[in-house]
Amino acid sequence: MKREDFPILSNKNIIYFDNAATTLKPQCVIDAINDYYRYYTANIHRGVYDSSVLSDYLYDSTRFVVRDFIHCSSAKEIIFTSGTTHSINLMVFGFMKDYLDKGDEVLLSKSEHASNILPWIYLSKEIGIVLRFIPLSDNYSITYANFLSSITQNTKVVSLAHVTNVIGDVRDIRQIGSYCRKHNILFHVDGAQSVPHVPIDFIHDQIDFLSFSGHKMCGPTGVGVLVVRESLMERMKPVFWGGGMNKSFNSKMVYKLKDIPVRFEAGTPPIAEVLGLRSAILYLMEIGIKKIHNYELYLKRYLIEKLSQNPFITIYNKNSDSGILIFNVNGVSSMDVSKYLNTYHICVRSGSHCSKMLKEDLNEFSTVRVSLYFYNTIQEIDSLILALEKCHDIFKIVEY
Ligand SMILES: Cc1ncc(COP(=O)(O)O)c(C=O)c1O
Known part of the structure; x- marks a missing residue:
């Protein structure tokens, strides 16, 4: 095909x-990146000249392309990152670190990728949260019964891959998401191995945080996405600080941040890569x-x-x-x-x-x-x- x-x-x-x-990368993605470098290279959110305005438009409107692809409520819920690892770290240290208290439990599985375990291990050592692991069944997948039996009254977050990267089991995230929403548990889905391969629906699957990488879905390396439910994103803190994410600051150490999601994209973002991702998503949607x-x-x-x-x-x-x-x-x-x-x-x-x-x-x-x-x-x-x-x-x- x-x-x-x-x-x-x-x-x-x-x-x-x-x-x-x-x-591998299709020609349309290579062209999208090439065109940016050949014909209209410019930084974004800074200039008023033609190539800058065009870059602004293509970069910002890519959020709508992502929104339609994973079906979330608003383009504001899309933060561009460098990949799944960056997305999960941003969620853990920009949100969970303040949200969780000592003794709160985060539910994972032993078949998660390092990126969905190590940030949590670090946080557990730093603030005393407890990590629990859903027992794997005979075929190394997780059953809904095992998920339910791992929940306690202290469970505050469930963080699971939709599709795992070794066993390749596809989790029933709709069932898990529905349980989490009903019981006031936040649900993060690591979509690195699912977003490129299986349908996902941020709203209907009742996901709170979704992470994925461009390079695993025909896009370039160096770009990924963290999708965050808008009300939660408003409570999240930036992990990176600098240009592009602030409205003002002064010597009295008073600063004002830009609105979401731009306040989470400090510095010059991966512009060419975002445009490559845009092309990759449109390509996958067409197939x-x-x-x-x-x-x-x-x-x-x-x-x-x-x-x-x-x-x-x-x-x-x-x-x-x-x-x-x-x-x-x-x-x-x-x-x-x-x-x-x-x-x-x-x-x-x-x-x-x-x-x-x-x-x-x-x-x-x-x-x-x-x-x-x-x-x-x-x-x-x-x-x-x-x-x-x-x-x-x-x-x-x-x-x-
Ligand atoms: C399930 C899963 N999560 C996270 C990652 C990390 O992705 P990246 O290296 O693009 O940040 C991978 C990469 O293989 C993965 O398979």
Whole structure:
């Protein structure tokens, strides 16, 4: 689907299966960034000349594009950040640090990415909040029953990935969001692996905070989004201070901040990257996220069917409903498998994939991860299977 839109696929002989790390970029995104640098480079919110006004318009109106894509109430709820990690840190240190008190509980899971665990660990050491982890089920996902049994009267925040980056399980965020809203619990969704792949609805899923990255959805690196419910954003404090976010300040140390969301975007923002993100979102909307998700599931089912026929391969997450699959070739390190696949120009990831707590349940520190996107094909999967079939024999020869 749409392979011809990706110059790297025609320029280089690669099979790219590392889409959970970052995705390839279509020509329209490359053009959007190039055009800004070639034809109308200017800083934003500062000049009155033509290129500055055009940059202002494109940057600011991208908030409307994001609003329509994830369906939140207002463009004011969109803060541009450098990526999911930045978004989560801004939420934790700009809002949660003041909102939470000693003894308050934050509910997470052990399959979260480092970015949705480490800021919370730091905050727990700083102000004494308690972190609790929803127990994982037999297939390493979370059930609604396990979620409910982890809630206590001290639970103030639930912070979960919509789709996890190793197991690839898709959480029922609508059910969780509805519970949280009814019980006055704030709900943060890490959308890094979901916003590019599955439909999400900020209003109907009753989300309070949503984080995601541009580079995992055909956009450039260096840009991401934090969506915050407007009433909560009004209570949030900036973490970064400087130009662009203030209305005035003086030697008496009196300052006035700009309105939301601009007060959270201190300094020169990633203008070219925001324009690239705009183009990426319009591109994905044209294809349709539902269509993308269904196609990924079709590819994944085929991949599982073929991999399952190989007795030397252990698959860990056959049941997850996303395009992420992790496995090992028995007796061979995941790093060796990915280096070996590289000799066939097949790009996969190996290791713990930034979710280091998961090994406490998975009993496997390191796996090979194939993560699919809409430009992957059945033929590419066949090439992977063929290479893996030879892989075990090669390593057996090396062992002896
Ligand atoms: C679930 C999840 N959360 C957060 C992140 C961090 O994203 P970024 O590195 O773009 O900040 C990732 C990246 O892989 C992820 O998969």
